[in-house]
Amino acid sequence: MIHRSVGKKMGETKKVLIVSSTASMIKQFNMRNIEILQELGNEVHVAANFVEPGTITKRMAEHLQEQLQEMGVTWYQVDFGRGAGSLKSNMKAYKQIHKIIKQGYSFVHTQASLASMLTRLATHVTKTPLIYMAHGFQFYKGSSTVSWLVYYNIEKFLSRWTDLLITINHEDTKLAKKKFHAGEVIEVPGVGINYNKFATPVGEDVIIKTRSELGVPQDAKLLISVGELSARKNHRIVIEALAKLNNPNLYYVIAGIGPLKDELNELIAQNHLGDNVKLLGYRSDLPELYQASNAAIFPSKFEGLMVAGMEAMAAGVPLLYADVRGIRDYSEDGRTGFSFNYDDVGSVAKAMKQLANVENRDALGISAQQHARQFEMAEIDGQMKAIYNQI
Structure with a gap:
C-alpha cells in the first residue's frame, strides 16, 4: 500500500501524525481513528487549528485539547486559514506543519483541502509516507469553472505525492481513479454513524417535551436541518420556500453555528417567519430533535x-x-424521502408538499432507517483498521 521506507527498527513504536484544518474536524471525524491507531500500538500526534476551531465553539476546542491530553495524544496548533487561505497565512501554516513533520513520523494521515495541500508539500520534502482522506473535492459536477481550473489541477498535481487517497463518495472515487496519480485509491463511506444512538426510540414523552421547548405545536409539521450556517449548507433556500408556501402549520429549526447566523436571522425577520423558523445553535440532543421532527431537510x-x-x-x-x-450516495428519491434542486425555490417547496401529501410517511421513515444501517461506525472502523494495519 505505502512503499516508501521510513527507517523504523523492528519492534519500535510507530509515531503517526493526524492533520486537519480545524479542531472541529478532529472532534467530528478523527477521534475513532486516533483510538484505532492507539489500539494498534501507535503513538498519535494531532495538528490542527484550535484557535479558530471551525464548527465547534472555542470552549469545546479547549475541552478537546484536554481530552486529547488525557488520551496521551500530543497536539499542535497550526494556523490553517479558512477556505483557500492567503499567501501570508499559507506560508505561515506551511512552516509550522513542516517543522512538526520534520520530527519524524511513520506516516501522516491528513484531510481537508487546504491543510492537505500544505501537508503534502511538507511530506514530499521530508519523504514521509502520506494518507489523504478527501472529505469531498472542492470541484464536482456542476461546480464553477474556476474550481476546476484551480482546485482540480492542484489536487491532480499533488496526487503524485499521495501514497494512499481515501475518497468517501462515488463521484470522487471514479474521478480519482481515472485522472489522478495517487499510489492507491480506496473508497470508505465516510466516518460512519452511531446507528443505535439515533435508532433507539426516545419515547413519546420526550418528543412532546422537545416540541414544547421548541415552541412547536404537537400537531404541526416540523422540519429540521443540522449543519454549519454557511453558504454551502444553503439554509437560505429552505426559508425562502417556507415563505413561498406561507403555511402557518409548518415549522423549521436549524441546529448549528456559523458565519451566516445574522444573515439568516435577517431573512427570517424579513419574511415574518420568526414564530416558525428558529436557529438553535450547537445542539447535543440530536436524536431527540430528529425524532421530534416529521422530516430532515438538507439543501x-x-x-x-x-x-x-x-x-x-x-x-x-x-x-x-x-x-x-x-x-445522493445514500438517498433514494421516493424511497427514503424526496429530492429537489438546491437552487430552485419552487423545487424545494414541491418536495415539502410531496412529503405532506404522501400516504404513508412512516413507510418512508422505516425505509430510511433500514438503509442507514450499512453506515454503522463499526463497519467503517473495520475498514480503517485494515488500512492502518497494511501500512
Whole structure:
C-alpha cells in the first residue's frame, strides 16, 4: 500500500501524525481513528487549528485539547486559514506543519483541502509516507469553472505525492481513479454513524417535551436541518420556500453555528417567519430533535458524504434533500424521502408538499432507517483498521 521506507527498527513504536484544518474536524471525524491507531500500538500526534476551531465553539476546542491530553495524544496548533487561505497565512501554516513533520513520523494521515495541500508539500520534502482522506473535492459536477481550473489541477498535481487517497463518495472515487496519480485509491463511506444512538426510540414523552421547548405545536409539521450556517449548507433556500408556501402549520429549526447566523436571522425577520423558523445553535440532543421532527431537510450545494443525513435516516426520519454529490450516495428519491434542486425555490417547496401529501410517511421513515444501517461506525472502523494495519 505505502512503499516508501521510513527507517523504523523492528519492534519500535510507530509515531503517526493526524492533520486537519480545524479542531472541529478532529472532534467530528478523527477521534475513532486516533483510538484505532492507539489500539494498534501507535503513538498519535494531532495538528490542527484550535484557535479558530471551525464548527465547534472555542470552549469545546479547549475541552478537546484536554481530552486529547488525557488520551496521551500530543497536539499542535497550526494556523490553517479558512477556505483557500492567503499567501501570508499559507506560508505561515506551511512552516509550522513542516517543522512538526520534520520530527519524524511513520506516516501522516491528513484531510481537508487546504491543510492537505500544505501537508503534502511538507511530506514530499521530508519523504514521509502520506494518507489523504478527501472529505469531498472542492470541484464536482456542476461546480464553477474556476474550481476546476484551480482546485482540480492542484489536487491532480499533488496526487503524485499521495501514497494512499481515501475518497468517501462515488463521484470522487471514479474521478480519482481515472485522472489522478495517487499510489492507491480506496473508497470508505465516510466516518460512519452511531446507528443505535439515533435508532433507539426516545419515547413519546420526550418528543412532546422537545416540541414544547421548541415552541412547536404537537400537531404541526416540523422540519429540521443540522449543519454549519454557511453558504454551502444553503439554509437560505429552505426559508425562502417556507415563505413561498406561507403555511402557518409548518415549522423549521436549524441546529448549528456559523458565519451566516445574522444573515439568516435577517431573512427570517424579513419574511415574518420568526414564530416558525428558529436557529438553535450547537445542539447535543440530536436524536431527540430528529425524532421530534416529521422530516430532515438538507439543501446543501455540495457535500463530501454528509453524516447528518445518515443520522436522520437512522432516527427513522425521511429526508428532503438536494440531489447533489455526497447526499445522493445514500438517498433514494421516493424511497427514503424526496429530492429537489438546491437552487430552485419552487423545487424545494414541491418536495415539502410531496412529503405532506404522501400516504404513508412512516413507510418512508422505516425505509430510511433500514438503509442507514450499512453506515454503522463499526463497519467503517473495520475498514480503517485494515488500512492502518497494511501500512
